[in-house]
Amino acid sequence: QKITVETARLKSDQTGYDRASTILADGGLVAFPTETVYGLGADARNDVAVARIFEAKGRPRFNPLIVHVASIAQAKTYVDWSEEADRLAAAFWPGPLTLVLPIKPNSGLSPLVTADLPSLAIRMPAHPVARALLSTFGGPVAAPSANPSGKISPTTAAHVAQGLDGRIEAIVDGGSCDVGVESTIVGLLGEPMLLRPGGLPNEIIEAALGGAVPHHQDADPLIAPGQMTSHYAPSAQIRLNATDLHSGEILLGFGNVDATLNLSAAGDLVEAASNLFQMLHLMDKMDTKSIAISPIPDHGLGRAINDRLRRAAAPRP
Numbered sequence: 584q585k586i587t588v589e590t591a592r593l594k595s596d597q598t599g600y601d602r603a604s605t606i607l608a609d610g611g612l613v614a615f616p617t618e619t620v621y622g623l624g625a626d627a628r629n630d631v632a633v634a635r636i637f638e639a640k641g642r643p644r645f646n647p648l649i650v651h652v653a654s655i656a657q658a659k660t661y662v663d664w665s666e667e668a669d670r671l672a673a674a675f676w677p678g679p680l681t682l683v684l685p686i687k688p689n690s691g692l693s694p695l696v697t698a699d700l701p702s703l704a705i706r707m708p709a710h711p712v713a714r715a716l717l718s719t720f721g722g723p724v725a726a727p728s729a730n731p732s733g734k735i736s737p738t739t740a741a742h743v744a745q746g747l748d749g750r751i752e753a754i755v756d757g758g759s760c761d762v763g764v765e766s767t768i769v770g771l772l773g774e775p776m777l778l779r780p781g782g783l784p785n786e787i788i789e790a791a792l793g794g795a796v797p798h799h800q801d802a803d804p805l806i807a808p809g810q811m812t813s814h815y816a817p818s819a820q821i822r823l824n825a826t827d828l829h830s831g832e833i834l835l836g837f838g839n840v841d842a843t844l845n846l847s848a849a850g851d852l853v854e855a856a857s858n859l860f861q862m863l864h865l866m867d868k869m870d871t872k873s874i875a876i877s878p879i880p881d882h883g884l885g886r887a888i889n890d891r892l893r894r895a896a897a898p899r900p
């Protein structure tokens with residue numbers, strides 16, 4: 584089914600937030616910046632609005648969504664809070680961390696948000712535009728990354744428009760996202776577990792909890808249903824850990840190398856994360872068959888970068 588709507592461009596000012604809130608309240612879809620990537624928001628209590636997210640993205644229904652809230656108090660109305668949740672939220676919210684907690688039976692959220700799981704992924708974003716929009720709207724906003732399912736995540740309003748123009752009601756333009764990779768997801772359903780490496784390095788979470796937070800690997804689809812292997816895929820093939828260049832390839836570099844584009848010539852992982860999706864989008868437009876990528880150290884934000892790159896390089900469905 585073809586969806587065709589006029590996609591409004593809204594400014595990141597109070598007039599824009601008021602308009603965006605009205606669209607959300609009417610069951611519409613609004614893309615907005617967070618500090619990680621742009622999200623595609625809908626009122627998380629509205630079944631039809633949430634269903635439209637899946638339709639606009641072409642996202643499988645079994646892949647649940649993250650609910651975005653304006654405060655810790657609001658989060659506590661939807662999930663069974665815990666001592667670990669308290670510690671992590673006090674230390675890292677607002678910020679690039681999503682917590683998975685047991686959902687309250689009468690949360691009022693659409694069951695499509697959780698894909699009928701007994702748990703809910705929830706986060707309080709730090710971006711001033713996201714915060715202003717969430718507090719103007721007042722309700723819970725379900726928001727996956729604002730890209731067609733399986734494609735590169737958006738870090739600018741232009742990326743969102745490229746993938747979703749004509750399928751969503753509005754885009755709030757708040758410039759480019761600083762962190763550049765999605766939030767870290769920590770499961771708190773038993774022992775704390777890293778479900779997705781992301782914008783908050785696991786080492787920092789472990790320091791706050793005073794113990795190891797093991798990385799849940801992809802094998803168990805019931806625990807992390809969205810961690811499908813091929814994702815973030817540009818049209819070109821991707822070759823990882825490239826220390827030389829094969830014929831016909833262009834290089835996405837890291838560190839002191841001769842490259843078409845360099846994630847960080849200085850070898851800074853924070854800079855590399857913030858450039859990652861932007862540079863993949865750019866290289867995707869360069870009409871090449873194959874992109875080689877320099878090795879990236881696998882610690883701190885490098886874990887999130889390598890996770891995204893492995894999925895970008897994975898065999899496509």
Ligand code: TXA
Pocket residue numbers: 617619620621622623646647648649681683697700702703704726727728729764765766767768778779806807808809810
């Ligand atoms: O930074 C981010 O987290 C961005 C911005 C927009 O907030 N959002 C984002 O959403 O990355 P999305 O839909 O692209 O990724 C959500 C991930 C999926 O892998 C999904 O499977 C997982 O969260 N997830 C959602 N609910 C879950 C649950 N109850 N248990 C385990 N994983 C869950």
Ligand code: MG
Pocket residue numbers: 727728736
């Ligand atoms: Mg995504």
